[in-house]
Amino acid sequence: MARRKAAEGPQAVPPSEPAAEPNAVQKVCALLRALAGPGPRRLTDLAAETGLNKVTALRILDTLAQEGFVARGPDGRGWRPGTEFLALAARAGRPDDLRALARPSLVRLAELSGDTVLLSVRSGVEAVCVEREIGSYPIRANYLDIGSRRPLGVGAGALALLAWLPDREVEAILGIVAHRLDAYPRLGVAEIREAIAAARARGYVILLDRVVDTMGAIGVPVRDETGRTVAALSIAALSARLRERETLLAEALGREANLMERERVPARRQEPA
Structure with a gap:
């Protein structure tokens, strides 16, 4: 009986196993x-x-x-x-430094134009819309939502991200996206090359009736301290409204892009290495 009770008594506790290595x-x-x-x-x-x-x-x-x-x-x-992380954060509604930096500019541009203002970043050979502000004009360009993607060169923001890259990089990207342009019959590789040349000459992008009928957009690049394009600001609206105010909107976009660049560089330089 004593032996049976001993057998049924508390058992020795095995040593705890080490934490598993993370996969x-x-x-x-x-x-x-x-x-x-x-x-x-x-x-x-x-x-x-x-x-x-x-x-x-x-x-x-x-x-x-x-x-x-x-x-x-x-x-x-x-x-x-990086930009892919940024795109995921945008889709989830999580703010980040670039979007936060751009918010005042988007609000001012939407108030000035009355139209839809977009912030886009590059993701590989695509442009991702990471922020948007809708103006008061009743006919809106709502075909780009936050998180929407397009091939680089398709749309003013996407073209602004592409136009000021080095020529060899531009050609490499066009070689990749060429087979993705079937959905945009008015905007092939030749048309994108022409639009790049025109954008570099005037300092901003304008595309009218190329992606969506009767709609267009005007856009500018936002650069980092090395001169590399990191984002694009654009205004999408009825083509007729853009034609009437092209110079006004281009100058406003340029001012806001310059402001973002000035505000972004000191913030980066103050950060610890």
């Missing part, structure tokens, strides 16, 4: 979470925050950069979210 997806998610904070993050800080060693963290960051989800900061040392 590849969990490591990627950890880095993306760490990058969601403000400002470029150093590799050392990212590795410490995520518990990854620097070699593993750098390998993942390099792959994410190739896919557009992260990018190096302006000084080349820190890491920040």
Whole structure:
């Protein structure tokens, strides 16, 4: 009987197992979470925050950069979210620094024009609408929602993102998007090349009746401190309304783009490496 009670008594507790090593997806998610904070993050800080060693963290960051989800900061040392990350954040309604920076400009342009104002960024060979402000004019250009994508060159914002890239890069992109232009019979590769030349000559993009009948848009690039195009501001409206006010709207867009560029550069330079 004593032996039976002993057998039924408390059993020894096995030693706890070590925490499982995070899998590849969990490591990627950890880095993306760490990058969601403000400002470029150093590799050392990212590795410490995520518990990854620097070699593993750098390998993942390099792959994410190739896919557009992260990018190096302006000084080349820190890491920040890339355009694909930005597009996902926009679709989820999460604000980010570029959208927040653009909001006052979008509001002012919508008030001035009465029309739809768009902020677009590049994602590979596509343009992504990441923010929009609708003006008071009753006939609106509502064919682009936040998160909408188009091939680079299709639309004023998409063309502004493309037009001021180096010529070799432009040609490489056109070679890729050429087979995607069937849905836009009035805007083939030849027409895009012509529009690029015209945009470079005048300093802004204007496309009328090329993507949507009777509608058009006018747009300008927003550049970083190196002169590289990082976004585009555009106004979409009835073609007739754009023709009547082309100079006025082009100048207003240019002022707002310049303001965004001036406000963006000091903010980036003040961030720690």
